[in-house]
Amino acid sequence: TWGRVCDELLKSVGKNNYSTWIAPLRLIEMSEGIAAFEAPTKFMRDWVSRNFAEPILRELRAAGVAAERIDIRVPALRAIPAAEISKPAVAPAPARARVARPVDGAELPGAPLDARFTFDSFVVGKPNELAHAAARRVAEGGPVTFNPLFLYGGVGLGKTHLMHAIAHELQIRRPDLRVLYLSAEQFMYRFVQALRERQIMDFKELFRSVDVLMVDDVQFIAGKDSTQEEFFHTFNALVDQGKQIVISADRAPGEIKDLEERIKSRLQCGLVVDLHPTDYELRLGILQTKTEAYRAQYPGLKLAPGVLEFLAHRITTNVRVLEGALTRLFAFASLVGREITLDLAQECLTDILRASDRKVSIEEIQRKVAEHYNVRLSDMIGPKRVRTIARPRQVAMYLSKQLTTRSLPEIGRRFGGRDHTTIMHGIRKIEELKDGDRQLAEDIALLRRLLES
Numbered sequence: 001t002w003g004r005v006c007d008e009l010l011k012s013v014g015k016n017n018y019s020t021w022i023a024p025l026r027l028i029e030m031s032e033g034i035a036a037f038e039a040p041t042k043f044m045r046d047w048v049s050r051n052f053a054e055p056i057l058r059e060l061r062a063a064g065v066a067a068e069r070i071d072i073r074v075p076a077l078r079a080i081p082a083a084e085i086s087k088p089a090v091a092p093a094p095a096r097a098r099v100a101r102p103v104d105g106a107e108l109p110g111a112p113l114d115a116r117f118t119f120d121s122f123v124v125g126k127p128n129e130l131a132h133a134a135a136r137r138v139a140e141g142g143p144v145t146f147n148p149l150f151l152y153g154g155v156g157l158g159k160t161h162l163m164h165a166i167a168h169e170l171q172i173r174r175p176d177l178r179v180l181y182l183s184a185e186q187f188m189y190r191f192v193q194a195l196r197e198r199q200i201m202d203f204k205e206l207f208r209s210v211d212v213l214m215v216d217d218v219q220f221i222a223g224k225d226s227t228q229e230e231f232f233h234t235f236n237a238l239v240d241q242g243k244q245i246v247i248s249a250d251r252a253p254g255e256i257k258d259l260e261e262r263i264k265s266r267l268q269c270g271l272v273v274d275l276h277p278t279d280y281e282l283r284l285g286i287l288q289t290k291t292e293a294y295r296a297q298y299p300g301l302k303l304a305p306g307v308l309e310f311l312a313h314r315i316t317t318n319v320r321v322l323e324g325a326l327t328r329l330f331a332f333a334s335l336v337g338r339e340i341t342l343d344l345a346q347e348c349l350t351d352i353l354r355a356s357d358r359k360v361s362i363e364e365i366q367r368k369v370a371e372h373y374n375v376r377l378s379d380m381i382g383p384k385r386v387r388t389i390a391r392p393r394q395v396a397m398y399l400s401k402q403l404t405t406r407s408l409p410e411i412g413r414r415f416g417g418r419d420h421t422t423i424m425h426g427i428r429k430i431e432e433l434k435d436g437d438r439q440l441a442e443d444i445a446l447l448r449r450l451l452e453s
């Protein structure tokens with residue numbers, strides 16, 4: 001029955017939710033109206049209880065199971081090092097401060113933290129709520145529940161902001177922990193330097209002595225063999241000691257080209273969450289939050305109604321651009337001593353608005369798709385019908401329909417003069433396959449992100 005209930009849940013909660021939250025659940029028993037499940041982590045238990053108890057109960061009942069409530073348990077099977085267990089969940093009294101603790105900051109080769117990137121200044125919306133919740137959980141500094149936390153998403157969507165926020169929060173809650181944040185590029189730089197100066201043992205010791213390691217933009221080490229190798233060992237050593245690791249990248253672990261398989265699979269072991277492209281509400285929320293800060297900075301500056309809405313509607317690229325626009329607008333308005341109106345915004349942000357209006361072209365789609373599947377660009381418009389070429393071509397047709405305003409005959413013309421029914425067939429094929437083919441769905445999601453950013 002659970003299998004059938006799962007099929008229904010897949011339909012009702014959607015594929016993403018299903019694979020993230022429902023699929024990992026194991027039904028262990030059903031008795032006296034209580035459906036007992038096992039979830040791999042406490043975080044998942046809490047999240048599922050809070051957000052999916054209703055749909056699960058509903059589908060169980062629909063399948064004829066007399067369930068009144070669900071009970072989710074977390075198995076205590078992971079070997080937690082003794083040291084970890086005896087550690088209190090809250091910051092210990094200063095008297096317990098470790099003597100062996102080296103001078104912080106000076107000794108840890110981390111990157112400086114941006115004081116503005118805190119949880120307080122992070123605006124939460126649908127596209128980033130999961131990533132935010134997971135980051136919060138890590139920032140509590142309690143026992144490790146998922147390892148690593150892998151955050152990914154397009155540029156300017158808040159990955160670095162969240163990682164800094166975790167570090168800030170941990171400094172407050174758990175000053176006893178050694179937290180190291182750095183970019184993958186810095187990791188490589190340090191490693192190469194250690195090699196050159198024959199201090200590789202020091203390097204290893206240092207990286208293995210931290211309690212929380214955060215590596216930003218890990219895609220950077222793809223293709224850099226010895227750095228990857230070292231990263232892998234550092235990663236394993238820390239995980240074995242029960243230390244928390246947080247990683248970010250611009251795409252999912254499986255999508256990072258030239259990254260060793262064993263690293264990919266290690267990265268997938270914990271919780272993988274993505275920051276989705278912003279939606280209108282989130283953009284507006286961010287603008288409102290930033291505006292409040294600016295009001296203090298530029299007292300007396302007037303903001304006409306509708307300006308923020310206009311910006312949230314028109315600037316959809318990324319949060320960094322959105323922020324840049326607002327900064328410029330306030331600076332400009334205060335300089336010329338005018339009220340911030342729609343006209344002023346249009347005048348002062350012409351370039352940003354124009355760039356943001358840029359639509360993806362079919363040629364660009366064909367190029368990116370060809371690149372992704374490693375086929376020739378000419379095959380996109382050519383006549384070859386083998387699957388390895390036909391499928392990518394159909395993906396490109398599908399994306400052309402999704403991302404541009406071109407009609408089917410127009411798309412057909414750009415695909416080597418194909419008939420509009422051929423295009424329609426290609427699009428349908430992808431729509432059909434996409435639901436059952438995870439890899440294909442991920443390919444499409446990735447390409448969309450690349451094309452839209």
Ligand code: ADP
Nearest residue numbers: 121122123155156157158159160161286319320
């Ligand atoms: P990424 O590392 O994903 O490329 P960043 O974390 O550097 O992106 O974010 C880019 C800018 O946008 C930063 O100034 C950051 O503070 C801001 N930003 C991104 N998301 C949010 C958010 N949800 N709330 C507030 N600011 C945000």
Ligand code: MG
Nearest residue numbers: 159160161216
């Ligand atoms: Mg970043």
